[in-house]
Amino acid sequence: MSARRDLLEQQALIGSIQPAVHVPQNWNYEVEAPLFKAYAHPPHDVGGQFDAPILYEEKEEEQWEANVYVTCEVLGWRGVWNSEERRRRADNDLGYALYLGIPYYGRWIMAAARMLVDKNHIALTELIEKIAEVKARNAKK
Amino acid sequence: MSHSHKPGESGADLPHAAPTVEEITDFEVLEIAVRELAIEHGLFTAEDHRRFTEWTESIGPAAGSRLVAKAWTDPAFKARVLDDAVKACKEIGIDWAEPTGFGTPSDYMNLRVLEDTPTLHHVIVCTLCSCYPRPLLGMSPEWYRTTNYRRRLVRWPRQVLAEFGLIIPPEVEVRVEDSNQKCRFMVMPMRPEGTDSWTEEQLAEIVTRDCMIGVALPRPGRTADVHPVHKARHPVQE
Numbered sequence: 001m002s003a004r005r006d007l008l009e010q011q012a013l014i015g016s017i018q019p020a021v022h023v024p025q026n027w028n029y030e031v032e033a034p035l036f037k038a039y040a041h042p043p044h045d046v047g048g049q050f051d052a053p054i055l056y057e058e059k060e061e062e063q064w065e066a067n068v069y070v071t072c073e074v075l076g077w078r079g080v081w082n083s084e085e086r087r088r089r090a091d092n093d094l095g096y097a098l099y100l101g102i103p104y105y106g107r108w109i110m111a112a113a114r115m116l117v118d119k120n121h122i123a124l125t126e127l128i129e130k131i132a133e134v135k136a137r138n139a140k141k
Numbered sequence: 142m143s144h145s146h147k148p149g150e151s152g153a154d155l156p157h158a159a160p161t162v163e164e165i166t167d168f169e170v171l172e173i174a175v176r177e178l179a180i181e182h183g184l185f186t187a188e189d190h191r192r193f194t195e196w197t198e199s200i201g202p203a204a205g206s207r208l209v210a211k212a213w214t215d216p217a218f219k220a221r222v223l224d225d226a227v228k229a230c231k232e233i234g235i236d237w238a239e240p241t242g243f244g245t246p247s248d249y250m251n252l253r254v255l256e257d258t259p260t261l262h263h264v265i266v267c268t269l270c271s272c273y274p275r276p277l278l279g280m281s282p283e284w285y286r287t288t289n290y291r292r293r294l295v296r297w298p299r300q301v302l303a304e305f306g307l308i309i310p311p312e313v314e315v316r317v318e319d320s321n322q323k324c325r326f327m328v329m330p331m332r333p334e335g336t337d338s339w340t341e342e343q344l345a346e347i348v349t350r351d352c353m354i355g356v357a358l359p360r361p362g363r364t365a366d367v368h369p370v371h372k373a374r375h376p377v378q379e
């Protein structure tokens with residue numbers, strides 16, 4: 001498969017996960033108050049929204065999910081972040097595509113990674129190198 | 142990462158390259174990377190992680206069941222539960238200060254137990270995230286975390302409860318308690334008929350997790366919450 005074909009497929013995928021919008025959006029010159037309020041509404045504040053019935057299921061926990069829960073809590077235990085910044089900002093205020101699209105604990109670990117970089121506990125390059133190293137280490141198995 | 146979707150979801154029709162079998166997903170990689178970097182930088186120790194994991198594995202809904210069963214048989218204890226639930230929990234061996242000395246970093250030491258009556262039924266949700274009384278009920282079930290449950294329960298509680306098989310008669314008020322990050326809630330259902338001679342242990346068996354969330358009612362013979370289970374690819378190792 002060509003690099004160009006890969007790129008086009010990736011762009012189609014990105015387009016497909018953009019939130020559906022029902023008004024033109026291209027950096028409007030003006031935004032009326034009700035629309036401003038709607039833009040400012042945090043994606044995680046979902047109470048009362050319409051949705052169709054689904055099958056309510058249990059989920060067996062993945063090992064990585066159990067680890068993420070503990071990592072995020074222990075970062076709190078040791079004072080690296082607090083509950084408010086985790087819940088209302090880091091884990092939740094991600095925009096609709098990320099908030100609704102990725103796994104529950106996927107949001108948690110992305111938030112933790114971003115926080116560690118934002119607070120200068122680790123450098124972004126260090127994180128990128130570590131990710132590459134972990135991938136390489138596990139590929140060998 | 143492979144593009145995995147739940148069956149029947151439209152995402153399954155998205156264009157994608159030939160499926161590749163990967164041993165480890167992007168989230169698994171990120172989890173390892175963040176944990177190792179945090180330990181290497183001394184933000185926490187491997188021992189901290191191990192201790193917290195141990196505590197997490199020790200919690201579960203059995204504690205809540207014991208609390209309710211004891212309250213059903215001991216009116217003075219019930220009064221203490223309704224007055225100061227965190228304090229009353231110590232009497233059944235649950236210390237909300239565990240495992241850090243100040244509770245879990247995301248569960249404040251603040252719990253209110255909601256008592257059902259013949260004219261009032263409670264059910265809990267967290268519309269903003271998934272707040273849940275972990276020290277008493279363990280980790281929340283997946284359906285409790287879904288946007289679907291959170292969206293609909295506060296607006297159409299009777300319909301959602303009916304989907305769980307729980308029909309609340311119109312003369313009974315349904316009260317939905319929306320958790321916030323500072324306070325946890327748990328439902329104390331009514332003791333069902335036909336359990337007069339039962340021991341606390343027998344009673345605890347019918348107080349399942351769903352009864353304490355409020356999406357089911359305890360009754361003799363009902364000792365488990367039955368839901369479809371989505372299996373893990375790499376489940377937690379014992």
Ligand SMILES: [Fe+2]
Binds near residue numbers: 267268270272321322
């Ligand atoms: Fe919450």
